[in-house]
Amino acid sequence: MPTRREFVYRDKLLPFILLVCCFAAWGVVATMTDPLVQVFSTVFSMSTLQASLVQFAYYGAYFLLALPAAFINQRYSYKTGVLVGLGLAIVGALLFYPASLAMTYGLFLLALFTLAGGLAILETSANPFVISMGPEGNATRRLNLAQAFNPVGTNIGVLLAATLILPNLHAASSAERAAMTQAELLAIRSGELQAVMLPYVGFAFVLLAIWIGIALTRMPAREKIEAPAAQPGHDGFPAVFRRLMRNTHYRWGVVALFFYIAAQTCTWTFTIQYAQQTTGADHATAGYYLQYSMIVFLVARFVATWAMGYVRPSILLALLGATAAGLCLYAAFAPGLSGVWALVAVSACLSLMFPTIYGIALMGLGEDAKFAAGGLVMTLLGGALMPMVQGAAIDAFGAATSFVVTGLCFLPVVAYGLFHLSTSKAGPFAFRSSAREVAEVL
Numbered sequence: 001m002p003t004r005r006e007f008v009y010r011d012k013l014l015p016f017i018l019l020v021c022c023f024a025a026w027g028v029v030a031t032m033t034d035p036l037v038q039v040f041s042t043v044f045s046m047s048t049l050q051a052s053l054v055q056f057a058y059y060g061a062y063f064l065l066a067l068p069a070a071f072i073n074q075r076y077s078y079k080t081g082v083l084v085g086l087g088l089a090i091v092g093a094l095l096f097y098p099a100s101l102a103m104t105y106g107l108f109l110l111a112l113f114t115l116a117g118g119l120a121i122l123e124t125s126a127n128p129f130v131i132s133m134g135p136e137g138n139a140t141r142r143l144n145l146a147q148a149f150n151p152v153g154t155n156i157g158v159l160l161a162a163t164l165i166l167p168n169l170h171a172a173s174s175a176e177r178a179a180m181t182q183a184e185l186l187a188i189r190s191g192e193l194q195a196v197m198l199p200y201v202g203f204a205f206v207l208l209a210i211w212i213g214i215a216l217t218r219m220p221a222r223e224k225i226e227a228p229a230a231q232p233g234h235d236g237f238p239a240v241f242r243r244l245m246r247n248t249h250y251r252w253g254v255v256a257l258f259f260y261i262a263a264q265t266c267t268w269t270f271t272i273q274y275a276q277q278t279t280g281a282d283h284a285t286a287g288y289y290l291q292y293s294m295i296v297f298l299v300a301r302f303v304a305t306w307a308m309g310y311v312r313p314s315i316l317l318a319l320l321g322a323t324a325a326g327l328c329l330y331a332a333f334a335p336g337l338s339g340v341w342a343l344v345a346v347s348a349c350l351s352l353m354f355p356t357i358y359g360i361a362l363m364g365l366g367e368d369a370k371f372a373a374g375g376l377v378m379t380l381l382g383g384a385l386m387p388m389v390q391g392a393a394i395d396a397f398g399a400a401t402s403f404v405v406t407g408l409c410f411l412p413v414v415a416y417g418l419f420h421l422s423t424s425k426a427g428p429f430a431f432r433s434s435a436r437e438v439a440e441v442l
Contacts, residue, residue, distance in 0.1 A: 007142060012133040015079075018217060019126050020149045021210050022082065026119045027153025028160070028206075029089075031294060032199060033058050033112065035161045035272060035287060042169050042283075043192045044105050048273070052391035055265055057109040059383035061116035062123075069124035070374025078132070079214065081125030086211040089118030093204035100197035103189055108196075115200075120377055127358055128373040139359055141313075144305045147355040151298035158294045160199040162287040168195035169283050240371045249420065250372055253361025254379055256416035260353045262382035263324070263409035266390045267350070268293065270406075271343050274399040278335040289340055293347040300351035313356045318417030321410045324349035328407030335400035343403070353413060360420050382409075 008016050033054065041051035073081045092115025099107035130146045131139045170188045177185055244250050271293060275286035307316060327346045331339035358376055362369045386409060393402035 007138060007145075008134045014217060015214075016130065016133050016146070018210070018214050019082070019130055020146055021213075022086070022122055022126050023146050023150045024153035024156075025203075025207060025210060026089075026123060027150040027155075028157040028203060029093075029115060029119060029153075031154040031157030031268065031290070032161050032165075032203075033157075035158075035166060035290070036108075036112075036196070039165060039169060039192070039196060040105060040108070043189055048391040048394045049388060052269075052388045053109060054112060055269060055387040056384040057113045058116040059261070059265065059380045059385075061113045062120040062380035063378045063384065065117040065120040066124050066374040066377035066380075067371075068374075069121035069377070070371045072121065073125055073128070073370045073373070078125045078129035081121055082129070082214055083211060085118045085120070085122030085125060086207055086214070087118065088121060089115050090204050090207045090211065092116070092118055093200045093207065096197045096200040100190075100193045103186070103193055108193075111200075120380070124374050124377045127355075127377075128362060128369045131359065131362060131369070139363070141305060141308050143355040143359045144301070144308060144313075144352060148298075148301040148305055151294060151301050151351070155291070155294040155298055158287070158291045162284065162291055164199050165195050166283045166287045168192060240368050243368060244365075244372055244375065247365070249363065249423070250361045250365065250375075252416055252419055253357055254375055256412050257354070257357045257361070257376055258379040258382040259409045259412040260350075260357060260382070261380050262386035263328075263406050263413070264350050264353075265383035265387055266403075266406040266409065267328075267343060267346050269387050270390060270394065270399060270402065271340070273394060274331065274335075274343060274403070275340050277399040278339055279337055289344060293344045296344055297347040297351050300348040304352035308352075312421065313352070314360065314417045314420040316352060316417075317356050318414050318421065320349040320352065321414035321417060325407045325410040325414070328403045328410065332401055332403040332407065335398075339400065346406075349410075357413070357416060360416075 036051075036054045040054060041048055044051075069081055069085065072084060092111055092113070095111035095114055096108070099111045126146075127143065130143050134142050169192055172180070172188065177188070180188075268290060271290050272283070272286040275281045275289045276283075281289075304316065324346050327342040327349070331342040334342075361376060362372055365372050386405065390402045390405045393405055
């Protein structure tokens with residue numbers, strides 16, 4: 001029998017390590033996609049609102065595919081869900097090649113939608129799988145540790161965008177492009193879209209290697225998330241849905257996660273435009289600020305995981321949510337270099353939010369977590385909708401003022417942290433966990 005002090009059950013250590021690779025993998029894609037709003041705005045001479053359809057296609061796929069992923073997990077297993085998700089993501093990444101040849105915006109959106117659909121299935125399966133790999137008492141911390149490797153991927157994604165995509169954008173403005181001959185414009189556009197295609201097709205082969213590794217690894221059969229013995233686990237979807245809607249921690253967790261995803265996506269999508277408009281930076285220089293954000297995000301994720309051994313996750317969630325809202329408002333009303341660095345600092349606040357909200361919302365749900373995880377991943381719709389709202393605000397008022405939208409998105413996150421703290425019987429300080437918990441996993 002596993003002991004209370006186990007961080008990951010012994011028979012699940014290798015699967016845990018392989019899943020960590022998946023967390024890093026979808027981080028690569030997410031941050032390679034964020035600059036594409038600026039890229040397609042330049043390449044196809046679009047407004048920011050039109051180019052924001054990139055995020056609508058990406059996160060819209062999460063919304064549409066998350067629930068089917070939950071049914072796959074319920075009918076088969078988390079491993080099956082992970083393999084199906086990886087397979088679909090590989091197809092989507094490879095579709096960037098024909099899209100770059102056709103040079104049409106719609107085909108790039110289709111490739112992104114397919115890629116993101118695979119990642120939606122992958123994420124719906126991987127997050128609760130990680131939670132099930134050890135005792136419920138440290139589930140939130142275990143998910144934070146796994147998610148800590150997601151910023152490793154986000155840094156790689158930003159680096160790829162900053163070195164392979166953004167420097168290959170032609171300096172010609174929309175007006176200058178409009179004055180070019182069709183042949184000149186197509187030649188420039190072809191080079192730019194080839195630069196977009198290259199990292200995505202290369203990434204497809206990385207995903208294929210992960211797929212093979214997971215397919216060949218024996219996954220232990222036990223994958224239930226701990227719950228009270230009376231919790232029913234084999235009811236139909238309507239009964240599960242009713243139970244979930246009666247669970248206030250889950251219901252408000254869905255709301256908080258929706259606005260967190262919205263805030264994160266807006267922050268990382270429009271940092272480049274903010275830096276360009278407020279400091280006059282070029283594409284490549286502005287891209288480095290996004291790279292700095294990812295480095296801050298990476299370091300802060302590990303610091304947050306350590307801090308949860310001392311302070312309750314919910315109070316950290318509320319404090320960092322309030323700080324992020326303040327930083328966004330500062331950037332909005334004090335445009336310039338200091339505002340850019342304020343947006344970089346927002347990434348430190350973002351670091352613990354997703355796994356913390358996710359872990360709290362799934363706490364004690366047992367087998368219902370397989371459907372509940374799908375509902376939580378569907379909240380990535382926030383990343384589809386709110387960038388369009390902020391994109392419209394940029395077109396109307398400028399990049400600086402638009403960050404009021406992002407700041408407001410953090411307020412429901414603060415409220416959820418305070419709600420969980422107020423309904424918990426424990427105090428604000430957590431018992432110190434054994435240092436060996438994390439060391440044994442690493």
